Amino acid sequence: MTTAQANQAAFERLTKAEPVLVDIRPAIEVVPGMTRHMVLTSGPPMRWSEYFGGQRDGIIGGALHEGLAGTREEAIAKLDEGEITVNSCHEHDCIGSVAGIYTASMPVFIVEDRQTSTRAFCNFYEGPSRYRLNYGAYSQEVHENLRHIAEVISPVLADAVRLTGGLPLKPLIQRALHMGDELHSRNTAGTILFTRELFPKIVEVARHKLDDVNATLAFIRESDYFFLRLSMATAKATANAAHGIAGSSVVTGMTISCRDFAIRVSGLGDKWFHGPHPTLQGRFFEGFSEHDVEWMGGESHHTEAIGLGAFAQAAAFGLQAYQGGSAEAMVANNLAMYRITVGEHPDFRIPYFGFRGSPVGIDVLKVVETGIVPLIDGGLAGKGGGQIGAGVLMAPIECFKAAAAAHATLGPTTTAAS
């Protein structure tokens, strides 16, 4: 297979995926290899000793939240001793938002690509508070909010999802793109469409759980980013489905840890290619600036790898209010992404571009050739924890150069006519 053929195969997997929300369960019940003493976090696999700052705080917070330790000191000691283990989300088919902390009792969305039976998992958006465990913040309030999600919100939604027999997500994503979302930093329409889709089932659930249903509706009403975790699980399942195609130079994973940025490539196995943290143009909440940004992880930019987020920025002009920029810049950003991708998505379409399909299938060879790096719509974490703004991130060229170099070492039969 030539590189072009391999990339076409990866493109097909990326665009033909049929993500379906099949259930919501505690991570321990469904995430492969999950244990009661494990915390999952964003980024490529690393040793516990390599984590620092907000991401390390997030891991410690996860251990405390799960009751694996009674104090911060005890948690650190148990992590040092390996009694509490830290793994990457990626190794367990999970996808992390910012620090991406998963523990055993946390409910996860289970999304399956019906084309390939690939499954991926994502935990819940914590709500509109600036202080959230996935932004490295931990307190009694964070803990209680996570318990509320696990004990009240997720059981109601799980009951409703089971009554649907599986909820197809692609139609909701397609529609949300026509309603001002790009499904990474803006999920307003997706959230409302998801709620509406479940509503007849929620009415049924309300017959025996009225108070919990009211709490759930109140929670989702305040959470315009609720659907993000579903687009993330969709992105992870879809990207995983496109991984492992011999000779392909298409990106099937992008991740951030406290240390760096890394990508993996469909035809280049399990290796992660590293680069420095992204540069960014941000819009900051009152009182914060670029100097307050702290990198503490993130994998939600898998959405960009499947043709959403910054790759559909021109579908979401409302994002200006959240992450700054102008409509003109958003159009230019979005158009640039067509130059580094394999093709146009047959189903994810951008109204402003006359319903042109979004650019999809990031080709590391095209990134290196053009010098245009993938753009990412992202939330920004601050020193000491919490969200402090949002912005457009530029992925580092270094990891694409490293991946392209590795790709060049593949045999000539796999690189001809690339």
Add this chain to the structure above:
Amino acid sequence: MTTAQANQAAFERLTKAEPVLVDIRPAIEVVPGMTRHMVLTSGPPMRWSEYFGGQRDGIIGGALHEGLAGTREEAIAKLDEGEITVNSCHEHDCIGSVAGIYTASMPVFIVEDRQTSTRAFCNFYEGPSRYRLNYGAYSQEVHENLRHIAEVISPVLADAVRLTGGLPLKPLIQRALHMGDELHSRNTAGTILFTRELFPKIVEVARHKLDDVNATLAFIRESDYFFLRLSMATAKATANAAHGIAGSSVVTGMTISCRDFAIRVSGLGDKWFHGPHPTLQGRFFEGFSEHDVEWMGGESHHTEAIGLGAFAQAAAFGLQAYQGGSAEAMVANNLAMYRITVGEHPDFRIPYFGFRGSPVGIDVLKVVETGIVPLIDGGLAGKGGGQIGAGVLMAPIECFKAAAAAHATLGPTTTAAS
């Protein structure tokens, strides 16, 4: 008061209105002057003998639907004799979509501008069928659908609305503008936001009316235009609130009948100024063309008079799929409307324009001066009844010239510094 001052006063009324959905009731209970033997229709007041074509068919269909006659011939005879009366929607604070047929038993939304206590009424969207009474079509199916709306859908929504104690519509409209709606020909987001807003109350209603609630949810799910009737009632209440300001040259009503197009102006009393039917650029359903268009009424373009519809076209690029055109043309159309309006809406904002307020307060003097006529996003009715497409309509300059001429005859104290 100078014209400029009068127009500023009209602008304030148009932009500061606080439309609230206060109830849903049968027209006979709440529409001022409504009787059991009355049919209301779109357009300026006319005699029964002046109606023809689809609009006349719609009036006859309304009489049959209401049980005022058993056959078409009987209905015509009773209309000829005045036993069944025909009035304009406008005379009863109602607003007609296309032919705009209202009869006594039809449920209407009651929208009140909390700033001025002005009330307006709009009946229900009939659902996605191409054949609807308001498009001049009448059959057993149309009849049964209207009964279903009156007996099942509207009581559920009325119960839910009453439980809210009054549902403010402005926040929903503001938000829908950021989600791809312009609230005339695209109401997808408005409909979903409205439904979500009512969810917690619908859950309560479901405890004693589960089947009806499920039917209601199914109906709204298929009706992306459901919210149109709420934006129309909002537009009518808002435009009425801005009517009657001495010296103002701002348009407070635009209407179409089978005969012509007409406007009224805030400072020019009850007079309607007439012109020919609009010219249009349409997109037609399969098998239809411009030659099949029949004018059978319409008043939904009151939405344009309050800064929505074509005056917010650049908020709704998805409209291309419905009414044709290109994103570029939509931007140009929308920008042109700033040249004929008093100001920019402080609350209705267009993301693509960097959240610039939509143009609002159509000034007949500016229309005549620039030669730029108001554009209208509208559905298109076909000969023989039913919807056959949608498009952008250009209002006729003649009615604006006539209104400007009438305005010029006002005393000098009211026209200075216009």
